Amino acid sequence: xxxxxxVMPFQQFKQHLASGVVALSTWLMATGALASEAxxxxxxxxxxxxxxxxxxxxxxTASEEDTLxxxxxEHNVGYEEIRMANPDTSIWVPGEGTEVTIxxxxxxxxxxxxxxxxxxxxxxxxxxPEVEDGEAPRVETYPIGIGRDAYxxxxxxxxxxxxxxxxxxxxxxxxxREAAERGDAPPAVVPPGPDNPLGQYAILLDIPxxxxxxxxQPDGIGMRASRGCIRMHPEDIESVFWRVPVGTQVNIIDxxxxxxxxxxxxxxxxxxxxxxxxxFGMETLLSVVDLIEEHKGEGRANxxxxxxxxxxxxxxxxPLS
Numbered sequence: 001x002x003x004x005x006x007v008m009p010f011q012q013f014k015q016h017l018a019s020g021v022v023a024l025s026t027w028l029m030a031t032g033a034l035a036s037e038a039x040x041x042x043x044x045x046x047x048x049x050x051x052x053x054x055x056x057x058x059x060x061t062a063s064e065e066d067t068l069x070x071x072x073x074e075h076n077v078g079y080e081e082i083r084m085a086n087p088d089t090s091i092w093v094p095g096e097g098t099e100v101t102i103x104x105x106x107x108x109x110x111x112x113x114x115x116x117x118x119x120x121x122x123x124x125x126x127x128x129p130e131v132e133d134g135e136a137p138r139v140e141t142y143p144i145g146i147g148r149d150a151y152x153x154x155x156x157x158x159x160x161x162x163x164x165x166x167x168x169x170x171x172x173x174x175x176x177r178e179a180a181e182r183g184d185a186p187p188a189v190v191p192p193g194p195d196n197p198l199g200q201y202a203i204l205l206d207i208p209x210x211x212x213x214x215x216x217q218p219d220g221i222g223m224r225a226s227r228g229c230i231r232m233h234p235e236d237i238e239s240v241f242w243r244v245p246v247g248t249q250v251n252i253i254d255x256x257x258x259x260x261x262x263x264x265x266x267x268x269x270x271x272x273x274x275x276x277x278x279x280f281g282m283e284t285l286l287s288v289v290d291l292i293e294e295h296k297g298e299g300r301a302n303x304x305x306x307x308x309x310x311x312x313x314x315x316x317x318x319p320l321s
Contacts, residue, residue, distance in 0.1 A: 040138075041239075042075060042076040042104075043076035043104075043140055043141050043142055044138060044139075044140045045106075045138065045139050045140075045141075046136050046137070046138055047113065047136070047137045047138060047139055048263060049263070050261075050263045050265075051260070051261045051262045051263045051264075051265070052107060052108045052110075052260055052261055053105065053106065053107055053108070053260045053261070053262055053268065053317075054105070054106050054108065054139060054141075055104045055105045055106050056104060056105050057085075057101060057102065057103055057104060057105045057317070058101075058102050058104065059099045059100060059101050059102065060075065060099075060100050060102060061097060061098070061099060061100070062094040062095060062096060062097065062098040062099075062100050063096055064095075064096040066094060067091065067092050067093070067094070068082050068083070068086065068089060068090070068091045068092070068094050068100065069082070069091065069219055071094070071100050071102075072143075072222065073218065073221070073233060075102045075104065076104065076141075076142065076143065077102060077103060077104065077143055077222065078123055078124070078143030078144070078145075078221045078222015078223070079143075079219070079220070079221065079222035079223045080123055080222050080223060080315065081103050081123070081124075081143060081222055081315060082100075082102075082103070082222070084103075084314045084315045084316065085101045085102070085103040085315075085316065086100055086101050087314075103315065103316065103317070105317045106124075106126075106141055106317075107258040107259070107260035107268065107270050107317060108126065108139065109126060109253060109255055109258065110255070110258070110259075111251055111253060112251070113128045113137075113139070114128055114249055115127075115128060115159075115248045115249035115250060115251065116128075116160075116212075116244070116248060116249065116250045116251065117251045117253065118144065118153075118230060118250065118251070118252045118253065119253050119254070119255050120146050120147075120152075120153050120155070120252065120253070120254050121254050121255055121256035121272045121273070121274060122255070122256075122258075122272055122315070123143060123144055123145070123146060123222050123223070123224070123272075124141055124142065124143055124144060125141065125142045125143075125144050125212075125230070125232070126139055126140070126141050127139070127140045127141070127142070127240060127244070128140075129243060140240070142232055142233070142236045142240075143221050143222045143232075143233070143236075144221065144222070144230050144231060144232055145215065145220050145221050145222065145223055145224070145225050145226050145230070145231035145232075146224055146225075146226060146228075146230060146231075147224065147226050147227060147228035147229070148224045148225055148226065148227070149224070151226065151227040151228045152228065153210070153226075153228050153229070153230060153252060154207055154210065154228065154252065155252050155253060155254055156251075156252060157249060157250070157251050157252075158205050158206045158207050158249075158250050158252070159205070159206050159247055159248060159249050159250055160203050160204065160205060160206075160212075160244055160245070160246055160247065160248045160250060161204045161205065161206050161246060161247075162203075162204040162246065163201070163202075163203055163204075163241060163242075163244075163246065164201070164202045164203075164204065165200065165201055165241075166192040166200060167192065167196070167198050167201075167202045167213075168189050168190065168191050168192060168196070169189065169190040169196050169197055169198050170188070170189050170190075171186050171187070171188075171189075171190070172209070172227070175227075194216055195216065196216060197215060197216055197217070198211070198213045198214065198215075199213055199214020199215050199216060199234050199237060200214055200234065200237075200238065201213065201214050201237045201238055201241040202214070202237075203237075203241065203244060205250060209228075210228055210229055210230075211229045211230070212229070212230045212232065212237070212250075213229060213230070213231060213232070213237060214231070214232060214233070214234045214237040214238070215231045215232070215233070215234065218233050218234065221233050254274075256271060256272045256273065256274040256280075256313070257269070257270070257271050257272075257280070257284070257288060257310070258270045258271075259288070259291060259292065259295070260317065261295065265296075266319060266320075267292055267295065267296060267301075267319070267320040268317050268318060268319050268320060269288070269292075269306060269309050269317075269318050269320055270309075270315065270316065270317045270318065271309050271310050271312070271313045271314075271315070272313055272315050273313045274313075280310040280311070280313070284310065285303070285306060285307055285310060288306055288310070289301040289303060289306055292306070292320065301320065302320060302321055305318075305320060305321060306320070
């Protein structure tokens with residue numbers, strides 16, 4: 001995918017950057033003095049002193065006008081997350097007074113807590129911003145959209161290389177070819193604006209043609225719907241755009257099973273549909289059970305419970321008895 005940015009005058013760029021730095025400094029000073037995690041923005045958490053879990057599951061009440069996707073976006077979760085947490089609730093008309101579960105408890109990926117970690121199986125990004133001396137380390141997590149079948153988001157460690165504000169979009173040859181087969185005539189370039197699928201902000205990765213960017217179709221966040229790029233809600237990409245330095249490490253992983261440990265050392269498990277959509281076999285079950293028993297150091301893991309979680313693979317954080 002080829003991109004081009006609309007270049008701002010240098011003086012305007014300096015003013016924009018300065019205003020962003022001032023806003024960020026104000027935010028950092030405020031968060032540095034936080035008395036509790038409850039005062040952080042949604043999806044922002046202090047890193048735990050013990051264990052590897054943040055957040056909590058809670059419920060909200062739908063209004064007459066709400067869709068499940070409206071509620072998901074307001075509470076920092078994506079399409080699949082809200083759907084799996086509320087399997088019996090209508091996506092489009094949950095109904096006034098309906099209790100909606102918000103799956104806002106997260107097991108941190110078992111990866112170094114630096115830069116950006118993207119778990120494609122989970123459809124979620126974790127960002128570990130650098131903090132000043134004396135500041136509590138934090139993690140920010142956001143729902144994302146990733147590549148659909150035949151356009152899998154590539155895995156591995158890369159880094160951010162450039163930030164583009166108001167990028168233009170040049171449809172790749174594959175899209176132009178598909179459009180021609182439908183009898184449509186795709187434009188050579190889509191300028192910034194409401195029709196631009198990149199949204200207002202894009203962060204280029206050191207993988208040719210791949211970006212982290214906004215979208216003009218936010219309902220697709222939390223789905224496998226892109227051609228490999230990582231999509232974010234417009235407000236989410238805007239919130240990190242000026243704060244992710246060029247050269248930030250981006251670790252893209254595929255971890256469909258995560259094990260969690262609470263502050264009290266209780267064990268938890270979370271499973272997602274594998275990106276290759278293959279069922280978890282006996283070898284996977286035994287490996288997970290071995291890891292649980294190795295960590296707990298006592299007793300035996302509940303094979304049936306672990307097997308059931310892997311079979312359902314619904315993304316819910318389940319405490320292990």
